[in-house]
Amino acid sequence: MEDKKEFKIDNIEMLPEIANALLSFAGNNKVVIFNGDLGAGKTTFIKEICRALGVNEVVSSPTFSLVNQYDGEQSMIYHFDFYRLKNEMEAFDMGYEEYFFSGNYCFVEWPSKIPNLLPGQYTEVIIAEVDNGSRQFQFIQHKK
Amino acid sequence: MPVILGIESSCDETSASVCVDGHILSNVIANQTVHEAFGGVVPELASRVHQQNIIPAVHKAIIDAKVSKKDINAVAFTRGPGLLGSLLVGTSFAKSFALGLNIPLIDVNHMQAHILAHFIDDPKPKFPFLCLTVSGGHTQIVKVNDYFDMELIGQTTDDAAGEAFDKAAKMLGLPYPGGPLIDKYAKLGNPKAYQFPEPQIPGLDFSFSGLKTAFLYFVRDKQKVNPSFLEEHMADVCASIQHRIVTVLINKVKKAVKETGIDQVAIAGGVSANSGLRDALLEAEKKWKWKVFIPKFEYCTDNAAMIAIAGYHKYLKGEFVGQEVSPLARWSV
Numbered sequence: 001m002e003d004k005k006e007f008k009i010d011n012i013e014m015l016p017e018i019a020n021a022l023l024s025f026a027g028n029n030k031v032v033i034f035n036g037d038l039g040a041g042k043t044t045f046i047k048e049i050c051r052a053l054g055v056n057e058v059v060s061s062p063t064f065s066l067v068n069q070y071d072g073e074q075s076m077i078y079h080f081d082f083y084r085l086k087n088e089m090e091a092f093d094m095g096y097e098e099y100f101f102s103g104n105y106c107f108v109e110w111p112s113k114i115p116n117l118l119p120g121q122y123t124e125v126i127i128a129e130v131d132n133g134s135r136q137f138q139f140i141q142h143k144k
Numbered sequence: 145m146p147v148i149l150g151i152e153s154s155c156d157e158t159s160a161s162v163c164v165d166g167h168i169l170s171n172v173i174a175n176q177t178v179h180e181a182f183g184g185v186v187p188e189l190a191s192r193v194h195q196q197n198i199i200p201a202v203h204k205a206i207i208d209a210k211v212s213k214k215d216i217n218a219v220a221f222t223r224g225p226g227l228l229g230s231l232l233v234g235t236s237f238a239k240s241f242a243l244g245l246n247i248p249l250i251d252v253n254h255m256q257a258h259i260l261a262h263f264i265d266d267p268k269p270k271f272p273f274l275c276l277t278v279s280g281g282h283t284q285i286v287k288v289n290d291y292f293d294m295e296l297i298g299q300t301t302d303d304a305a306g307e308a309f310d311k312a313a314k315m316l317g318l319p320y321p322g323g324p325l326i327d328k329y330a331k332l333g334n335p336k337a338y339q340f341p342e343p344q345i346p347g348l349d350f351s352f353s354g355l356k357t358a359f360l361y362f363v364r365d366k367q368k369v370n371p372s373f374l375e376e377h378m379a380d381v382c383a384s385i386q387h388r389i390v391t392v393l394i395n396k397v398k399k400a401v402k403e404t405g406i407d408q409v410a411i412a413g414g415v416s417a418n419s420g421l422r423d424a425l426l427e428a429e430k431k432w433k434w435k436v437f438i439p440k441f442e443y444c445t446d447n448a449a450m451i452a453i454a455g456y457h458k459y460l461k462g463e464f465v466g467q468e469v470s471p472l473a474r475w476s477v
Contacts, residue, residue, distance in 0.1 A: 038311060039360040043302055044353060061303045061353075063310070064281030065155065066227060069473055084320060093192045095229040 003141045010134040012044075018137055019048040025139045026123040031100055033111035033118065036127035041135060045127060046107045050077060053105065062109075066094055077105045082113035091117055120144040146217045146459050149202070149241070150452025153234030154226025154254045155281070157445070158197035162209035162216075163452035168264050170208035171442060171449035174201045194233035202237070205448070216247060218464070220455020223251035224472030231471035239467055248464040250455040254446075255477040258412040259288055260457065261443040261450035269408050269437050276397050278421070279413035279445075280306035280321065283350050283393075285400050286477055288410075291457045294477050297404075298348025298396055305389060306415045308352035312385050315363050316374060326382045327418050333383030335420075338362065340388040348400050350392065359385055390420045394428060401434065410437040416444040 005025055007018055026032055034042040047059040054073030062068040062081040070077045078099045085091060091114045100106055100119055111118065126138040145165040152159040158174040174197035206213060221238035224231055242249040259275045262268060269288075277284045283305045285298035303311070306323055313322020341358055343351045363381075366373040374381065401407055409428070415421060416438060429436040443449055458464075 038314060039357045047302070058299065058301055060300055061307055062281075063307050064279070064304060094227060095192070098229070 005139040007137045008134060015048045019052045022049060022139060023052060029121050029123045029141060031106045031119050031122040032125060033108045033122060034125045040127040040129060042109050042127060046079060053077060075104050079107045081109040083110040085113045088114050088117055147211055147215045148452050148455045148459060149216050149219045150448040150455055151221040151234045151238050152446060152448040152451045153194045153230050154222045155230060155446060158194045158201050159448035160201040160205035161448035161452040162205050162211055163456050166456050168449045170205045171447055172201050172205040173447060194230055198233060198237050218248045218250055218459050220250040220252050220451050222254045222451055224475035225254060228471060228473045235471045250458045251465045251469055252451045252454045253475055256294060257450040257454040259286060260454040261412060261439050262410050262437055264443055264449060264453050265440060269410050272406055273408035273410055274400055274406050275410040275412055277412045278305045278415035280304060282413060285348050285396060287404060296477050297400060300350040302351050302353035303356060305393060308356060308389050311356055312359050315360055326386055329379045329382035330386040330420060333379030335383040335387035337380035338384040340385060342392060348396055350396060386420045390424050394424050408435045412444060414445045417441050
């Protein structure tokens, strides 16, 4: 299995393809963290991945609610946004373990707020804007 | 004269309220004063901390209302939507309280309760009416046919309106949550100074994600040319982005009014505190002859008074739930 993959797209219509590529890259490492600046397209990409997993309902930003859950075709999907957490203790306060160790997909925005709480194995996605509107995607497998 | 205890714990706030015959006698949101009788400090966020807040909040709500526990006829609680861990605390508490006093239990939908907050004070809207619920987590247009007969006719497909404010603030270097700060600067600026695109979303749904990106590029490009652009133009930038977010909201409501033929418009949720939105609604009231309803601010943000009033109307209908009830993280209006 490859540990790293890279894509560049200059058209949002290519996003479904990238979403499928991520799902096969992640395999059983279902905790996926998303890094990228505000406006890079983290939520937009997660919407596309959820669509690929058969989610029919609206996938919206969980910045305020901290976690959204959706029904996929095979299983439940948890979508986190830790943007407004002040410290890791607050992740404990919301019971993050219940979700992370559930075996369901966990898509995590702003994981930098919980550096010590990530599981032993996880998949990282880095989204960066390159030359005016194009996006570069990096997928990385992390194993402790 | 039914006496209802309302409990809210769906997200950050732990709140308790006592409603007597449809009148709110207390509405306590956990903060330092709530803990005075018990000692300890008030924690800031989410579920396990509701455990620390709930008894002090209920205790104070009962004392403030000058009632006694045995006067209470039913307990209403937020069953969802919200964070499961947070909802569990309020649900478990409400169940034990009801069991202990041998009184009925009433489950309340948090999003319906935001709308039913309009039935706390006069003037009250008449059915049917439209409600725009705007907060950090929600942006919805709901057609309200009756107390518990509501149709979701529009919602955000990505970010909520309150979040659009907070994220724009972040790009301007303002602290989270920056929405109220944008409002503050906006009062001093020109709303027409800069133009931002209106999202082209069909129907009555909303999208703020594209606007967020457009705003990000705007700030970045301006700063490239003039590094002190923001310091020099903060008021105009805030006024312009606020104007755009507000017009997105108002234009969709206008469309909803046209499509449904209903011209009573209510707002709910924390963003109803935004002065740009309030002014725009009052202007619409004059210009298009809408009848606009804006509740008191303490009933706009998350609070238990709205849960108590919703519980009161369910009590009148005799709609109770059994002890087997469990919370729902997702529950449509």
